[in-house]
Amino acid sequence: MTLALVAAVLPAPQGRTLTVGPGGQYATPQAAANAAQPGDTVEIAQGTYGNGLTVKRDGITFRGNGNVTIKPTLTINAGNLTFENLTFQGSDRFGVYADGRNNLAFRNLRINGSQDGGLVLLNTSNVLIxxxxxxxxxxxxxxADHEAMSIGHGSRDVEVRHCNVHDNGEEGIDVKYTENARVKIHDNIVSNNRGPNIYVDSATHVEIYNNISSGTKNETKSGIALAVEDYAEHRVLDNVKVYNNISHGNAQSGLSIWVQSSGTVSNVQIINNTFYGNKKGSITFDGDEYAGTNILRNNIFERATSHEAFRSDHNLVGPPDARAIDAGSADLAPAFDIDDRPRPQGNGYDIGAHER
Structure with missing residues (x-):
C-alpha cells in the first residue's frame, strides 16, 4: 500500500463519541478505550490523566481537546487507529509503542521525558506521523532502548512530516533494519539531539528531504547519517535519496556515511543540499564497500568534498551566494526546493536546498 493511501484506510469518525474528563462519560482515557467500538471517537477533555493508555480494539480515533497529558505510555495493540492532540509524558520505557500493527496516524502528538525511546514502531506499516x-x-x-523516533525491524510505508524532534539523548529520527522500507522523512526540524539527528541504518528505499538538521551534541555524530551497523542481519543500505536538506552546526559533519565492519552502501543520491558550519565538514566517509551508482550533485559544501565511489558534479564550495544561481544540473534534480517552490525558477536549476 502506498503512502498516499494511508489516510484512506484510517477510520473516519462515524460511530459514537465517547467523552472523557469532568462531566464526561468516562473518568479516564483507558476506561473509554475499553468501552469503544470500531468507528467510535474518544474525545478527551483538557487535563492530566494517569495509568497510561493501552488500545486493544481496531478502528478508534482518540482526540484531545485542549492540553491533554496522559502519563506515562501509549501501548498500541490494534490497528486502524488515529491519535490527535495528545501528550504522553514521563514513561520509564517508551512514550508510544507499537509492534506488528497497521494503519496508524499520529497528528500533533507530544512525547517527552521517556527513559527509553519516544515513538517506537516495530514491524508496523502504513503510518502517518x-x-x-x-x-x-x-x-x-x-x-536507552531505541531512539526518539524509531522506525525499525520491518516497519514499512511510513511518512514523517512537519515534526520537531529535539534535545533527546540519542538519535532523533531513525530508520533501521528494513529492506524495501518505503519511508519518507520530510519537512521536519531535527535539532540538538545527541545524534545523529536523522539516521538510516541498514535499510533500503528511504527518502530524506526538505529537513533542517542542526546541533548534534556528540563529536562523533553528524546531522544526517547513512550506515550499516553490525547489529543488522541485512547489512545493506541501498536506494537512499537525500535532497533539499540543510544540515548545519553539527558536532561532527553535516552528513556521514559509514560501515561498522562489513556491509554495502549502494545507489545513494545526495542532491541539492546545503551544508555549513559543521565542525568536521560537509560529508565524512568511513568504509569502502560501495556499489551501484552513487551521486553528489548540486550541493553547497563548506569545503571540498568527494569520494571515488561517488559521481560528483555541479557542487559549490563556500558560502551560499550568487554563484549558486542557475548553476546546477537538471539531471535528477528535485522538482521543488526546501520551501516547496518549483524548480527551476530562472534560466537553470540552482545549487543547494533553496531555489532563489
Missing amino acids: DGCEITGTNARGTK
Whole structure:
C-alpha cells in the first residue's frame, strides 16, 4: 500500500463519541478505550490523566481537546487507529509503542521525558506521523532502548512530516533494519539531539528531504547519517535519496556515511543540499564497500568534498551566494526546493536546498 493511501484506510469518525474528563462519560482515557467500538471517537477533555493508555480494539480515533497529558505510555495493540492532540509524558520505557500493527496516524502528538525511546514502531506499516514533537527522550542516555523516533525491524510505508524532534539523548529520527522500507522523512526540524539527528541504518528505499538538521551534541555524530551497523542481519543500505536538506552546526559533519565492519552502501543520491558550519565538514566517509551508482550533485559544501565511489558534479564550495544561481544540473534534480517552490525558477536549476 502506498503512502498516499494511508489516510484512506484510517477510520473516519462515524460511530459514537465517547467523552472523557469532568462531566464526561468516562473518568479516564483507558476506561473509554475499553468501552469503544470500531468507528467510535474518544474525545478527551483538557487535563492530566494517569495509568497510561493501552488500545486493544481496531478502528478508534482518540482526540484531545485542549492540553491533554496522559502519563506515562501509549501501548498500541490494534490497528486502524488515529491519535490527535495528545501528550504522553514521563514513561520509564517508551512514550508510544507499537509492534506488528497497521494503519496508524499520529497528528500533533507530544512525547517527552521517556527513559527509553519516544515513538517506537516495530514491524508496523502504513503510518502517518504528522506535526509531532518529541523531546527529552532517551533520558537514560546511551543505554536507552531505541531512539526518539524509531522506525525499525520491518516497519514499512511510513511518512514523517512537519515534526520537531529535539534535545533527546540519542538519535532523533531513525530508520533501521528494513529492506524495501518505503519511508519518507520530510519537512521536519531535527535539532540538538545527541545524534545523529536523522539516521538510516541498514535499510533500503528511504527518502530524506526538505529537513533542517542542526546541533548534534556528540563529536562523533553528524546531522544526517547513512550506515550499516553490525547489529543488522541485512547489512545493506541501498536506494537512499537525500535532497533539499540543510544540515548545519553539527558536532561532527553535516552528513556521514559509514560501515561498522562489513556491509554495502549502494545507489545513494545526495542532491541539492546545503551544508555549513559543521565542525568536521560537509560529508565524512568511513568504509569502502560501495556499489551501484552513487551521486553528489548540486550541493553547497563548506569545503571540498568527494569520494571515488561517488559521481560528483555541479557542487559549490563556500558560502551560499550568487554563484549558486542557475548553476546546477537538471539531471535528477528535485522538482521543488526546501520551501516547496518549483524548480527551476530562472534560466537553470540552482545549487543547494533553496531555489532563489
